Amino acid sequence: MSDEGVVDPRRRRLLIITTGLGVVGAAFAATPFVKSMMPSARAKAAGAPVEVDISRIEPGQLLTVEWRGQPVWILRRTPEMLNSLKEDVSLLVDPDSHVDSQQPKYAQNPTRSIKPEVLVLVGICTHLGCSPERRLEAGSESGLGSDWPGGFFCPCHGSKFDLAGRVFKNVPAPINLRVPPHRYVVDTRILIGVDQKGAA
Amino acid sequence: MNTKAGAWRRLLGWVDDRYPLSETWEAHLSKYYAPKNFNFWYYFGSLALVVLVLQILTGIFLTMHYKPDTGLAFASVEYIMRDVDWGWLIRYLHSTGASLFFVVVYLHMFRAFLYGSHRNPRELLWIIGVVIFIALMAEAFMGYLLPWGNMSYWGAQVIISLFDAIPVVGPGLAEWIRGDFVVADATLNRFFALHVVAVPLVLIMLVFIHIVALHKVGSNNPDGIEIKKKKDARGIPLDGIPFHPYYTVKDIVGTTVFLIVFTVIAFFIPELWGWFLEHDNFIPANILQTPQEIKPLxxxxxxxxxxxxxxxxxxxxxxxxxxxxxxxxxxxxxxxxxxxxxxxxxxxxxxxxxxxxxxxxxxxxxxxxxxxxxxxxxxxxxxxxxxxxxxxxxxxxxxxxxxxxxxxxxxxxxxxxxxxxxxxxxxxxxxxxxxxxxxxxxxxxxxxxxxxxxxxxx
Structure with a gap:
């Protein structure tokens, strides 16, 4: 044929448009399959944030709630308890919470909390996943010696944490207890499982 | 000339008119010329193929009894081990095969470093091979979750949470892989689907194009020189010998020795002192209790x-x-x-x-x-x-x-x-x-x- 080897620009253009649309169509067709692998409605419901009324918690009292199958502690600290956080710094591995995975950015402060008095912690030991016991009172009545500043003690392998969940030196647990993402809905209610508004 | 041979030839002719049977046989086996100086290191390609077939076969039979459900998985593996006739053997062949697959593949890759088998013109052959290696790692990783032992669970937890480290998209990606906020039933179920259907299909296709690429460029050899440069009058490499029967026979010897080692392990030391089956994986997955030391195989x-x-x-x-x-x-x-x-x-x-x-x-x-x-x-x-x-x-x-x-x-x-x-x-x-x-x-x-x-x- 006479036009052999000659590219018809109209046909070429149509070919490019068709191919382009085909690719777009393929992307649309793939979307449901990709999306189907996201957490299902059931998984989302089971992992949903938990709302807790903290107005009932008296200073010095601890409330345990469940979030994603884990115990979460909410402790309202007394001024003495908050004072102990400044005094025990030399005994700790990571007093300034440098390990990023263990708390959201807004809890990376001396009290490891949004409001200084209200501590929210995942109650799972960072060593082997046991749940530590509460030894909130300072001194010898805790059974951990007269210099105990108050905190948590893991009965499995003897790891110790202070009243901000910070790990002591020379215990098996390597890092501080985890502070879960949480936010204040109103002054007396917190939502565990979602980050503070405006925080990453 | 007896009539039996005549009937066979007529049948073959009938097929060859409709499908390139003799042509394929000749192009890839009886008239495919490989260098005559292959040594010990050239066993591992064919052995990798043998293990792949073995894994697919034993895998099919395991699938008949295994249940991909967090409540049932661990018990169904124990059921295979104790109650299914010969189930223990099929499972041990599959678990031993997984480790020996990597032994064979690592030696196969080491061969390339010895003799420069990745060099021009075999770069693409090598790249396909590395992709196979990565697909094999994905296959092994997902298969390891299926028994739902404690090391299965925590190993997957640790490795998937690596994706969390990726800036911006990381956490979303990890959730997409798990289908949940922690490794859970959704994860086990999809790893099962990927392990028994998706990745094996990809592996088979990759192995196929690996061989197609190999037969285009021809095998390298321990001297690292191109046998195609010196051909006789008929165009056959002077240093080439037909793959069949010469290398099929050689590979059968290699396969026999390999299977002796394989079955000794599968029969007598299937755990290989914790190297092939880890001790912590004989405990069911426990979300609240990590193993002493989380380590992969x-x-x-x-x-x-x-x-x-x-x-x-x-x-x-x-x-x-x-x-x-x-x-x-x-x-x-x-x-x-x-x-x-x-x-x-x-x-x-x-x-x-x-x-x-x-x-x-x-x-x-x-x-x-x-x-x-x-x-x-x-x-x-x-x-x-x-x-x-x-x-x-x-x-x-x-x-x-x-x-x-x-x-x-x-x-x-x-x-x-x-x-x-x-x-x-x-x-x-x-x-x-x-x-x-x-x-x-x-x-x-x-x-x-x-x-x-x-x-x-x-």
Whole structure:
């Protein structure tokens, strides 16, 4: 044929448009399959944030709630308890919470909390996943010696944490207890499982 | 000429008119000419194929009894072991096969480093092979979750949470992989689907194109010279022999020896003292109790070691000087202005990244690069010869150090990362990467011996 080897620009253009649309169509067709692998409605419901009324918690009292199958502690600290956080710094591995995975950015402060008095912690030991016991009172009545500043003690392998969940030196647990993402809905209610508004 | 042979020939002729049966047989077996000087190292390609078939067969039968449900999975594996007739054998063949698959593949890859099998014109063949290796790692990782033992669970938890480290998209990606906020039933169910359907299909297709690419360029050989350069009057390589019957018979001998080793392990030491089946995996998955030491199976441990060795100290005192020295070396040896500019820019970006991005992320990056580096080997290697037989002391030393580093990293990956072990892993990491990074220099300056015209063969 006479036009052999000659590219018809109209046909070429149509070919490019068709191919382009085909690719777009393929992307649309793939979307449901990709999306189907996201957490299902059931998984989302089971992992949903938990709302807790903290107005009932008296200073010095601890409330345990469940979030994603884990115990979460909410402790309202007394001024003495908050004072102990400044005094025990030399005994700790990571007093300034440098390990990023263990708390959201807004809890990376001396009290490891949004409001200084209200501590929210995942109650799972960072060593082997046991749940530590509460030894909130300072001194010898805790059974951990007269210099105990108050905190948590893991009965499995003897790891110790202070009243901000910070790990002591020379215990098996390597890092501080985890502070879960949480936010204040109103002054007396917190939502565990979602980050503070405006925080990453 | 009897009538039976005549009937057979007529049948074959009938088929050949409709399907290229004889043609395929001749092109890939009876008239496919392979170098006549193959040695021990050339068993592992065919052995890898044997193990792949074995894994698919045993896998099909395991699927008939296994249940991909967090409430049932562990018990269904024990059911296979205790109540299904010969179930224990099928499962042990599958678990032993998984480990031996990696033994065979690692030796197959090592062969390429010995004889330069990744070099021109076999770069694409090598790249397909590395993709197969990565697909195999994915297959093994997902298969390891299925028994739902405690190490299955925590191993998957740790590895999937690596994706969390990726900036911006990481957490969403990890959730997409798990289908939940922790490793859960959704994860087990999809890993089952991927392990028994998706990845095996991909592996079979990749192996197919690996062989197609191989038969296009032809096998390399221990002398690293091209047999196609010397052909006889009929166009057949002078140093070539038909794959069938010569190498089919040789490979049957290799397969027999391999299967002896295989069955001895499967029958008498299927756990191989915790190396092939870890002790912690005989305990059902427990979401509230991690094993004493979370470690992957042996074939992942070199890469796991690299991940763990990348601490913030390592980034500051190991990687930072490494990047500076490498950038200086490239700028010193390459005269082109643009190369120098790009090198400086990349080095500067890395150094800024080292300072601002946490070490965990760099660990993931290095683990990825440890695999990705294999893709570049055909171009990093600048030696005029392919085979180690004609290379000088530099390449031999480098390969020896790399091999030792790989094995030591593998061993350290099974141990807790403390004190001396941690330091050794950091040294191993640097040696591992220097093997690749310095390859363009030591292969250029290495003194090589003259290559023979024809393959050496006794």
């Amino acid at each position: 042996w074939y992942f441990t070199p890469f796991y070691s690299i991940l763990r060795a990348t601490t913030s100290d390592m980034v500051a005192w190991g990687l930072t000087p490494l990047v500076i020295v490498m950038a200086a070396l490239i700028i010193f040896s390459v005269k082109r202005a643009r190369t120098r500019l790009v090198t400086s820019a990349i080095a500067a970006l890395l150094l800024i990244g080292f300072y601002f991005i946490e070490a965990k992320v760099w660990g993931v990056v290095l683990m990825g690069l440890a695999l990705g580096a294999f893709f570049l080997v055909p171009w990093l290697d600048r030696s005029p010869v392919k085979s180690i037989r004609y290379r000088g002391w530099m390449y031999k030393t480098a390969l020896t150090f790399f091999t030792i580093a790989f094995i030591v990293l593998g061993y350290l990956g099974t141990k807790p990362p403390s004190g001396l072990y941690s330091l050794l892993a950091k040294i191993g990491l640097v040696i591992y990467f220097l093997f690749f990074l310095l390859m363009p220099w030591y292969t250029t300056f290495d003194k090589t011996k003259p290559v023979p015209e024809r393959v050496t063969w006794k």
